[in-house]
Amino acid sequence: DTEVTQTPKHLVMGMTNKKSLKCEQHMGHRAMYWYKQKAKKPPELMFVYSYEKLSINESVPSRFSPECPNSSLLNLHLHALQPEDSALYLCASSPRQVETEAFFGQGTRLTVV
Amino acid sequence: AQSVAQPEDQVNVAEGNPLTVKCTYSVSGNPYLFWYVQYPNRGLQFLLKYITGDNLVKGSYGFEAEFNKSQTSFHLKKPSALVSDSALYFCAVRDMTRGSTLGRLYFGRGTQLTVWP
Numbered sequence: 001d002t003e004v005t006q007t008p009k010h011l012v013m014g015m016t017n018k019k020s021l022k023c024e025q026h027m028g029h030r031a032m033y034w035y036k037q038k039a040k041k042p043p044e045l046m047f048v049y050s051y052e053k054l055s056i057n058e059s060v061p062s063r064f065s066p067e068c069p070n071s072s073l074l075n076l077h078l079h080a081l082q083p084e085d086s087a088l089y090l091c092a093s094s095p096r097q098v099e100t101e102a103f104f105g106q107g108t109r110l111t112v113v
Numbered sequence: 114a115q116s117v118a119q120p121e122d123q124v125n126v127a128e129g130n131p132l133t134v135k136c137t138y139s140v141s142g143n144p145y146l147f148w149y150v151q152y153p154n155r156g157l158q159f160l161l162k163y164i165t166g167d168n169l170v171k172g173s174y175g176f177e178a179e180f181n182k183s184q185t186s187f188h189l190k191k192p193s194a195l196v197s198d199s200a201l202y203f204c205a206v207r208d209m210t211r212g213s214t215l216g217r218l219y220f221g222r223g224t225q226l227t228v229w230p
Contacts, residue, residue: 004156031216042203042220043157056217090156098207098216099164101147104156 006091006105014113015081021108023074023091032074033102034066035090043090049074050096081112115140117187117204119221126194126228134189134224136204145207146187147218148178152200160202163187174198194228201225 004025013019023032031050035043048056049068063085065077074091088109094102117138126132138144145164149157161172168180178189189202204221 006156033217040201040223040225042223045217048217088154092157094216096216098145098209099162101159101162102218103159104149106156107154109154 004091004093004103004105006089006108008108009106010109010111012111012113013078013081015083017081018077018079020078021076021089021091021110023076023105024072025093025103026072027093027095027103028071029093029095029103030071031094031096032068033092033094034074034076035092037088037090037107039088047076078110081110083112086110086112115206115208115210115219117146117206117219117221119202119204119224121224122222123225123227126226128196128228128230129193132191132194132198132226132228134202134204134226136187136189136221138185138187138204138206140206140209142209144180144187145209145216146178146180147205147207148172148176148187148189149203149205150200151203151223157203160189196228196230199226199228 007022034046037043046060047066052068063080067075088107090107091105092102147162148160151157161170163170163180171177176191202224205218208217
């Protein structure tokens with residue numbers, strides 16, 4: 001299994017809603033990532049988890065709250081988002097070895113209304 | 114600091130013709146370089162990588178890339194383009210800064226490839 005699975009594929013939420021994005025991988029990777037991507041732009045790193053511990057937070061607003069309940073799962077909890085947070089949210093995973101590529105999920109297309 | 118540059122926002126090529134998507138890098142130490150492709154509303158798919166060894170790297174879907182240390186380039190190539198190759202292409206470099214063991218990726222801005230019939 002070489003897949004990173006993200007759910008849901010599409011999400012529309014109001015600015016007062018609370019929702020969560022989910023990411024799952026079964027490749028035994030111990031590094032997992034959240035990226036935000038605007039149209040026609042490169043992915044922007046948000047968070048990195050290493051061995052289920054948050055290692056990097058790229059100064060992301062607190063309305064985004066990551067969680068890594070176990071080595072296979074990564075969540076992104078959303079609360080009080082703004083319309084400018086609308087984007088494609090990508091999850092990725094990789095082994096700790098830097099020579100290997102990162103595997104990306106298909107993404108969640110988030111629209112904040 | 115690690116970085117890559119993709120000088121072209123858009124590359125257009127006729128089907129059957131060879132294609133090149135350009136990437137240059139700036140790293141301290143040996144570069145770990147990657148190419149990814151993204152189709153509309155999809156995640157990134159890995160194409161190929163250069164870590165060490167032969168300068169010509171072969172990857173998925175008939176793509177290859179040539180690592181050139183003197184020109185600090187890692188251009189993506191394909192001998193004969195297909196309409197289905199039309200997509201957004203990203204070059205990326207791993208952060209190999211001393212003390213960084215997570216190997217985070219730094220992406221270029223992307224190049225939109227359009228192959229017309």
